Amino acid sequence: MKKINIALCGVGNVGSSFIDLLFTSREKIKSNFDIEINLTLIGSRKGEIANNDFQGQIERDILKVPLHKDIDIVVELIGGTDISYELAKLALENNKHFVTANKALIAEKGPELFKLASKQSLHIGFEASVGGGIPIIRTLRDGLISNKINWFKGILNGTSNYILSKMYLEDQTYEDALKSAQELGFAEPDPTFDIDGTDSSQKTAILSFLSFNGEVSPLKIYKEGIDKIESLDLEYGKELGFSIKPLSIGVNNKDELFLGTFPSFIKKHEILANVNFETNVIEINSANLNSTAYQGPGAGGYPTSTSVINDILDIAKGKIFDYSNLLNPIEISDFDAFKTSRYLRLMVTDEPGVVAEISKLIAEKGLSIDNLIQKENKNQENIIPIIIVLGECSEKISKSLIHDLEKLSQVREPVQHIRFID
Amino acid sequence: MKKINIALCGVGNVGSSFIDLLFTSREKIKSNFDIEINLTLIGSRKGEIANNDFQGQIERDILKVPLHKDIDIVVELIGGTDISYELAKLALENNKHFVTANKALIAEKGPELFKLASKQSLHIGFEASVGGGIPIIRTLRDGLISNKINWFKGILNGTSNYILSKMYLEDQTYEDALKSAQELGFAEPDPTFDIDGTDSSQKTAILSFLSFNGEVSPLKIYKEGIDKIESLDLEYGKELGFSIKPLSIGVNNKDELFLGTFPSFIKKHEILANVNFETNVIEINSANLNSTAYQGPGAGGYPTSTSVINDILDIAKGKIFDYSNLLNPIEISDFDAFKTSRYLRLMVTDEPGVVAEISKLIAEKGLSIDNLIQKENKNQENIIPIIIVLGECSEKISKSLIHDLEKLSQVREPVQHIRFID
Numbered sequence: 146m147k148k149i150n151i152a153l154c155g156v157g158n159v160g161s162s163f164i165d166l167l168f169t170s171r172e173k174i175k176s177n178f179d180i181e182i183n184l185t186l187i188g189s190r191k192g193e194i195a196n197n198d199f200q201g202q203i204e205r206d207i208l209k210v211p212l213h214k215d216i217d218i219v220v221e222l223i224g225g226t227d228i229s230y231e232l233a234k235l236a237l238e239n240n241k242h243f244v245t246a247n248k249a250l251i252a253e254k255g256p257e258l259f260k261l262a263s264k265q266s267l268h269i270g271f272e273a274s275v276g277g278g279i280p281i282i283r284t285l286r287d288g289l290i291s292n293k294i295n296w297f298k299g300i301l302n303g304t305s306n307y308i309l310s311k312m313y314l315e316d317q318t319y320e321d322a323l324k325s326a327q328e329l330g331f332a333e334p335d336p337t338f339d340i341d342g343t344d345s346s347q348k349t350a351i352l353s354f355l356s357f358n359g360e361v362s363p364l365k366i367y368k369e370g371i372d373k374i375e376s377l378d379l380e381y382g383k384e385l386g387f388s389i390k391p392l393s394i395g396v397n398n399k400d401e402l403f404l405g406t407f408p409s410f411i412k413k414h415e416i417l418a419n420v421n422f423e424t425n426v427i428e429i430n431s432a433n434l435n436s437t438a439y440q441g442p443g444a445g446g447y448p449t450s451t452s453v454i455n456d457i458l459d460i461a462k463g464k465i466f467d468y469s470n471l472l473n474p475i476e477i478s479d480f481d482a483f484k485t486s487r488y489l490r491l492m493v494t495d496e497p498g499v500v501a502e503i504s505k506l507i508a509e510k511g512l513s514i515d516n517l518i519q520k521e522n523k524n525q526e527n528i529i530p531i532i533i534v535l536g537e538c539s540e541k542i543s544k545s546l547i548h549d550l551e552k553l554s555q556v557r558e559p560v561q562h563i564r565f566i567d
Numbered sequence: 568m569k570k571i572n573i574a575l576c577g578v579g580n581v582g583s584s585f586i587d588l589l590f591t592s593r594e595k596i597k598s599n600f601d602i603e604i605n606l607t608l609i610g611s612r613k614g615e616i617a618n619n620d621f622q623g624q625i626e627r628d629i630l631k632v633p634l635h636k637d638i639d640i641v642v643e644l645i646g647g648t649d650i651s652y653e654l655a656k657l658a659l660e661n662n663k664h665f666v667t668a669n670k671a672l673i674a675e676k677g678p679e680l681f682k683l684a685s686k687q688s689l690h691i692g693f694e695a696s697v698g699g700g701i702p703i704i705r706t707l708r709d710g711l712i713s714n715k716i717n718w719f720k721g722i723l724n725g726t727s728n729y730i731l732s733k734m735y736l737e738d739q740t741y742e743d744a745l746k747s748a749q750e751l752g753f754a755e756p757d758p759t760f761d762i763d764g765t766d767s768s769q770k771t772a773i774l775s776f777l778s779f780n781g782e783v784s785p786l787k788i789y790k791e792g793i794d795k796i797e798s799l800d801l802e803y804g805k806e807l808g809f810s811i812k813p814l815s816i817g818v819n820n821k822d823e824l825f826l827g828t829f830p831s832f833i834k835k836h837e838i839l840a841n842v843n844f845e846t847n848v849i850e851i852n853s854a855n856l857n858s859t860a861y862q863g864p865g866a867g868g869y870p871t872s873t874s875v876i877n878d879i880l881d882i883a884k885g886k887i888f889d890y891s892n893l894l895n896p897i898e899i900s901d902f903d904a905f906k907t908s909r910y911l912r913l914m915v916t917d918e919p920g921v922v923a924e925i926s927k928l929i930a931e932k933g934l935s936i937d938n939l940i941q942k943e944n945k946n947q948e949n950i951i952p953i954i955i956v957l958g959e960c961s962e963k964i965s966k967s968l969i970h971d972l973e974k975l976s977q978v979r980e981p982v983q984h985i986r987f988i989d
Contacts, residue, residue, distance in 0.1 A: 176892070419841045438862040439862075
């Protein structure tokens with residue numbers, strides 16, 4: 146029987162679930178793997194430990210946890226990039242493996258930590274940092290490594306997916322959907338990082354690192370939040386046969402590499418279009434496998450803890466992966482060159498000649514109109530929506546078009562712009 | 568650099584793809600894992616090796632392959648359970664690891680081979696045996712082992728899914744859909760094992776073994792083929808809001824364990840309902856993760872070979888898993904006790920009182936009718952279809968009902984019976 150001693154730092158929601166899960170699965174792990182995981186130390190400034198099975202020590206100075214001699218692995222379930230970053234460095238410097246669910250830490254400090262771990266032949270486990278309970282990190286690392294990845298598409302933020310699903314499937318307003326997400330615990334009291342794309346961009350950076358084998362800062366990910374989406378757009382999208390999803394994409398075409406996260410229209414029959422509410426999904430297209438997709442709970446105490454335990458088991462089994470080998474220099478393309486077809490919604494004064502003026506501007510840019518639908522006025526007097534489906538064009542040219550359209554006197558509100566992603 | 572020597576037996580479609588993939592991915596494997604895979608020997612009775620990069624030896628007597636001294640792993644891509652079974656035993660007896668894509672072999676002879684491998688601390692890799700390129704075996708083994716699996720549902724046979732998708736989405740007849748599958752190479756010239764559920768039952772047995780940790784013979788899997796499905800049923804299913812899929816299920820409820828493979832109606836918005844044509848998918852529901860789903864190409868040379876290479880890499884990395892630990896005694900429930908709601912289609916003489924007689928029979932069995940729709944006669948004079956959606960009831964009682972219904976003089980054809988699976 147192999148014995149491994151771990152220290153847990155952080156006993157919030159995820160930390161408490163982790164303790165429970167560890168004690169309930171210990172026997173199964175022993176009998177299937179011949180491995181005994183001992184939680185000998187918990188680092189927590191003031192948190193109480195509710196689980197009575199825990200008989201170990203409690204360390205109130207978290208940064209002293211890595212100094213304890215009999216620990217093999219430090220598990221970090223605190224979050225943020227302040228104390229958790231110090232903790233990670235101290236753990237590695239003191240010859241402890243490090244396991245975390247912290248996407249911000251891995252996205253921002255991963256490269257530095259991976260190099261530090263490599264020097265000491267230590268392992269950093271971060272399966273729980275993307276897709277919660279979905280085993281996507283090990284799949285990319287172990288299952289697809291002999292493969293060239295062409296692109297990935299994912300729904301990586303459960304809060305955003307929940308809100309857009311509520312709006313799309315149940316005709317809720319953005320505000321009601323957000324409130325319901327907060328009541329159910331899918332959204333934080335301050336949901337900014339979920340809604341503005343920050344959380345997704347960190348996860349996109351981690352997936353990009355594993356998919357394209359290079360250092361990717363989350364700041365390099367093009368980012369748009371879901372808060373600009375209106376019910377009107379969902380209604381028109383539905384009519385056109387599209388669902389809306391908070392997508393994260395990494396697309397590797399020849400010499401181009403586009404990384405971004407933004408709400409997108411996708412065809413209703415596509416697999417991602419049917420992944421609703423808080424569920425996450427990652428679809429990966431690779432040279433030899435075509436598309437594979439992985440779907441499951443993207444957050445929550447037990448799913449996250451399942452991934453953390455799997456990382457611990459990897460280390461116990463001697464599966465040490467040197468992620469610093471994947472830190473190659475790669476060039477991320479300027480998102481301005483990203484091409485796709487686009488949905489524009491213009492709110493215009495209902496007067497003769499307006500469609501002609503708009504069409505003229507589009508033609509002048511050399512762009513094609515795949516569809517133009519003039520809608521009925523619903524609320525505002527004398528203002529009508531015009532929906533335009535633009536053929537494939539770059540970000541740059543569409544921005545310039547939108548700029549010109551907004552200068553037209555008949556265009557009364559900022560132009561809504563949503564990408565179609567195939 | 569760790570070096571590992573492999574011998575490949577079988578150079579058909581999958582074997583040839585494997586050779587190609589191995590040579591094109593060698594450099595990436597070297598740089599990412601520090602592992603060199605050398606294909607030093609090919610066993611093939613008379614096949615030609617098209618790839619010019621292969622510089623090794625050819626052994627025309629396949630059963631002599633495991634006797635070669637410098638081989639670490641024997642890779643079997645022959646199929647069937649005759650020579651491949653002999654080869655597996657010889658490989659293990661001669662201290663070679665064994666990697667295969669052969670579901671029949673693992674489903675039928677797995678337990679014996681796992682015990683043999685365990686004695687010698689050898690590994691048997693069979694990632695490619697279920698779900699082709701989908702990394703489902705490693706996910707069940709590594710990712711979910713600290714977890715109790717409640718159920719799995721899968722589409723495991725690409726041919727059946729292709730045929731039913733063509734019928735459902737493109738209104739093709741069964742015969743035309745089968746012909747198109749054969750032309751595209753998704754169905755064998757003799758498609759019996761794909762269509763009658765044999766292939767799916769073998770894969771179901773393997774997933775059940777890994778999910779419920781017990782020895783499961785494919786003969787214990789309840790099995791129905793897709794050849795009884797008629798276009799009429801798909802049309803009515805569509806009206807009711809259901810798609811039809813060749814499902815394989817393993818359901819573990821308290822003291823019951825139901826294993827089966829049969830065409831099923833599933834709600835249109837469910838994830839499995841949107842996995843079409845030759846694509847496979849496996850959805851797993853577990854205590855701590857709720858549902859996760861894994862989707863991808865279920866067959867084909869490159870997807871299958873990708874899984875085979877991942878198995879080889881596991882062995883090279885020292886990841887030896889003793890599957891004999893999972894061979895616990897488990898009891899599989901009699902499928903007669905399986906409860907679900909059901910679709911019945913009766914072709915009856917169009918005369919007064921027929922619905923009353925049918926309803927009476929159903930009431931006598933204590934069963935509830937959720938829906939009864941009398942359809943218009945389309946082709947046959949004076950014969951009309953009646954669709955009945957039965958509330959949840961066991962196989963046993965539904966069989967007895969069908970038996971009684973077929974004795975009614977007004978019922979002119981065998982009753983069609985399709986399960987609804989939630």
